[in-house]
Amino acid sequence: MIIVCCRVPVELTPLGDWLGEVADDLVIVTSAERAAGYQGAAREVVAVEDYSSTPDVIEVLRHLCRRESVTAIVHVTEEDILRVAQVRAEFGIPGLDASAALAFRDKATMKAQVSGVTVPAHHTPTDAADGERFAERVGWPIVVKPRFGYASTDVRVVADAVALRDQLSDRPYDDLLLEEFVPGAVFHVDGVMESGQVLWACPSKYVDTPLAYLEARPLGSVQLDDGPLAERLVEFADTVAATMPKTPWSMFHLEVIEHADTKELYFCEVAARLGGGHIPQALTLRTGVNPARAWLRQQSGLDPEVEALALDGDRFGFLLVPPKSGRLLGIEEQPLPDYVCEHHVDVTLDRTASAAASSIDTALSYIVTGPSETVVEQRLAVCAQLATTTLHWGEER
Known part of the structure; x- marks a missing residue:
């Protein structure tokens, strides 16, 4: 049996299509709200009423592991990394082990572990x-x-x-x-690592910072052009991967701050997972390979079907526009420029919303393309302006 822990909507992780070869051996553990979408994608779908509860999820996993032989437990999001690693260790199941998982989740352990780079x-x-x-x-x-x-x-x-x-x-x-506090621009490097080596990496720059949501500002990201900064960031990722605990073939997400005055690179954090927001979608458009699909297949013991990933050609970027506190009174359709690859409205009319609680809470989102990072950033600015006239918020009733 292969267990996949996944609270992501089926539209983003169509497990039935991605893991079709092992569907008869697949059990999906998900949240109650997502369970209906996964029916038919596996031989069994287990809904956990409170998926945020680590004890509840662990008990479900233990029950499944006691019931029959499990060859793999697959994690997708950050909240599952530690609890899945714990159950793997208890039942001798291969994958990211508990000590490595802790170093990639606990920021205090992480910062003590990493060496060879500047740490705040x-x-x-x-x-x-x-x-x-x-x-x-x-x-x-x-x-x-x-x-x-x-x-x-x-x-x-x-x-x-x-x-x-x-x-x-x-x-x-x-x-x-x-x-x-380190003042400066924040960058992220996303890619694949294995046994302390970076196999593939794509450096990007956040437009604003991940804390923009605190002031209801949009958060964006732009893939960098080739050049000295991109090279420095990939070298930084190489050093981090070499000093963190060794992992199986895994996606990673690294965040780095470039000091505003000295231009020195500072380690922020690294995760043994895909980046959030629309990072996976932007990588898919850039490379032609869906990194989420590849990673889930690899964890499930299947061929990830990834050759050397090409990073030539146009760049891509995304913009996440947070909700405002209040009631959504209107959604005005706007003509979109042809460089907008994807556009999503994530709120509904007459809905009472609260301000964003995290950097990935969104009301609107855009993915755009362009021949360079500068052009992509300019186009994201246009989308940010469009967003101001798309949603009309009023007072909460």
Whole structure:
């Protein structure tokens, strides 16, 4: 039996098509809201009522592993990495092991593990006073983040002791990391690694930063042109992969900050998974290979059907426009430029929305193409302007 843990909508991960050769041996563990979409894609679909509950998901996985022999447990999103690794270890199932999974999930362990690159000063405080001493030592502002978070959820930049005490008042200290604030542009490198080596990588630049959602600003990303910066980022990824725990063939997502003044590259974080947002879609358009499909097939023991991935030709970028707090009163259809490859409206009329809670919460999204990163970035700016007249928000009733 092969188990796939996947809460992603079937439209993005059509497991029945991607893993059709093993459908008769496949069990999909998913959330209650996604289960109906996967019916017929596998011999069994198990719905977990509260998929966010790690104990609930682990108990389902243990039950399946006790029931019959399991050859693979496949993880897709960040929340499944640790719990799937734990069950793999308990039942002797191959894949990313528990110690490696921890290093790729716990940002404190991760920053202690990586070497050969510049890492921001960081600290796991024991109380507010301890946190203030760290901030005074490295200088304000500092970054407050959960050790096990993702998609920039609950990440804050605080400027003084009062704001820091406010942030620490209701956070668990065993899931807390304080970090030196590094000003500058944020980049991401996405690709495939195996046994400490990068097999393939695509460097990109965030337009704005992943914390843009805190001020209801769009978050974008643009694939970089070939050149010295792109080369530096790929070399940086090589160094990180070589010093992190060795993994099976795996997608990775690395975030890097280029200091605004010194231009030195700083390690932010690395994950043993696909990047979020529309990174997979942009990579698919760039290479002709869907990285999610390849990765899921590989974890399932199938041929990922990936040759050397070509990165020639046009660049691609995406824009995620966050929802506003209030009620959506109107959606105005806009004529789209021909360079828009994909456009999605992720909210419905008369819906009451809250402000974005993470960097990947969206109301509108666009994927565009162009002959260079500069042109793509300019075209994303046009889409950002279009977005301002597409959705009409009003007061919550």
